[in-house]
Amino acid sequence: MSEASTEQLKRTPLYESHVKMGGKLVAFAGYEMPVQFEGVMAEHIWTRTQAGLFDVSHMGPCFLTLEAGIGGGDDAHAEISALIETLVPSDITSLKPGQARLTVLLNDDGGILDDLIITRPLGDAAQGTLYIVVNGAMKEQDWAIFEKALAGKAILTRADDRILFALQGPKAVDVMADFFPGCEALTFMQHMPFEVNGQRCIVSRCGYTGEDGFEVLIPAEAGLPLIEEMYTDERVKPIGLGARDSLRLEAGLCLYGHDLNPEISPIEADLAWVIQKRRREAGNFPGADRILRELKDGPAKKRVGIRPLERAPAREGAEIQVNGETIGVVTSGGFGPTYDAPVAMGYVTAAHAAPGTKIDLIVRGKARPAEVAALPFVPQNYKR
Numbered sequence: 001m002s003e004a005s006t007e008q009l010k011r012t013p014l015y016e017s018h019v020k021m022g023g024k025l026v027a028f029a030g031y032e033m034p035v036q037f038e039g040v041m042a043e044h045i046w047t048r049t050q051a052g053l054f055d056v057s058h059m060g061p062c063f064l065t066l067e068a069g070i071g072g073g074d075d076a077h078a079e080i081s082a083l084i085e086t087l088v089p090s091d092i093t094s095l096k097p098g099q100a101r102l103t104v105l106l107n108d109d110g111g112i113l114d115d116l117i118i119t120r121p122l123g124d125a126a127q128g129t130l131y132i133v134v135n136g137a138m139k140e141q142d143w144a145i146f147e148k149a150l151a152g153k154a155i156l157t158r159a160d161d162r163i164l165f166a167l168q169g170p171k172a173v174d175v176m177a178d179f180f181p182g183c184e185a186l187t188f189m190q191h192m193p194f195e196v197n198g199q200r201c202i203v204s205r206c207g208y209t210g211e212d213g214f215e216v217l218i219p220a221e222a223g224l225p226l227i228e229e230m231y232t233d234e235r236v237k238p239i240g241l242g243a244r245d246s247l248r249l250e251a252g253l254c255l256y257g258h259d260l261n262p263e264i265s266p267i268e269a270d271l272a273w274v275i276q277k278r279r280r281e282a283g284n285f286p287g288a289d290r291i292l293r294e295l296k297d298g299p300a301k302k303r304v305g306i307r308p309l310e311r312a313p314a315r316e317g318a319e320i321q322v323n324g325e326t327i328g329v330v331t332s333g334g335f336g337p338t339y340d341a342p343v344a345m346g347y348v349t350a351a352h353a354a355p356g357t358k359i360d361l362i363v364r365g366k367a368r369p370a371e372v373a374a375l376p377f378v379p380q381n382y383k384r
Contacts, residue, residue, distance in 0.1 A: 053231070062160075064150070085279070088103040101118055104260075111263050168212075331345055
């Protein structure tokens, strides 16, 4: 984000908790957010082996509801899905109750405006609404797009005044089951509603680390004491943005504004899987001409994993060369604590995208050896 004084920055409901827990606060997506607590390396390893708690309240949770209201079962779901499908290329209509799907918001050229998760709620009485989480830095843009495109047909309700937290790692399910009995039955990208102290909340089995885990949307008055109690569990520690970034990079997950932007298509980004068969056949989504052409003929460039062959990490913006010719650019890079080596992602010409391809990274003016690597760098441990 651009430079801003702390007076301009927002604070999540967990701000006081971060200060109390010793978080080092930085500006991120318009908020004061903890970049680390104990230290990035320790927090990364803790999340891979125990349970890490992340404040993601800066994100953009919202509800999109038919103007006519909710209820009406599958017909109402089909109606709200048809509306959102004018903006995204995924099959939202086919979602089962309680199921979520990652998708992308597209411009008319097929470029990615944001990546987001759309969830169909459980229960006939809730049909005709969708629970959507967009990226924090893009939420004002995304919400404006929703409201303009769906004016008079659907109502947007923002929920970013609530706590949104993630509990990630192999011990997360056992901790969560103590607070949300029954959530252990969920599988990856499923959700269910709960009540905590009379307050409704949403528990989703998903995350941004490659580990099994959950995200919880909960009003602050119920969420603050719940998180305080979670911190008394020896398996749970707070985790900052630094480890969140190294975890998602090892897992091969994109960060909007870095690995994704309005120029890049989902096919170039290796996200063709977000476009289901029905949508490909209909071709009725923004940028369909370009996207369907790239599906058929292949894109000119592709997102790939990159493994530097020396210990120096490659950072965002580093040129990628072969025989002195620039063939791409690094979009995310750093050290992978679990992988125990530098890791990166970037875009290269399609001819150089095969794993094992030898490349050079221009780091501080010098060519450093690297190779294209398969993603993810570490196994993803989602509960399928």
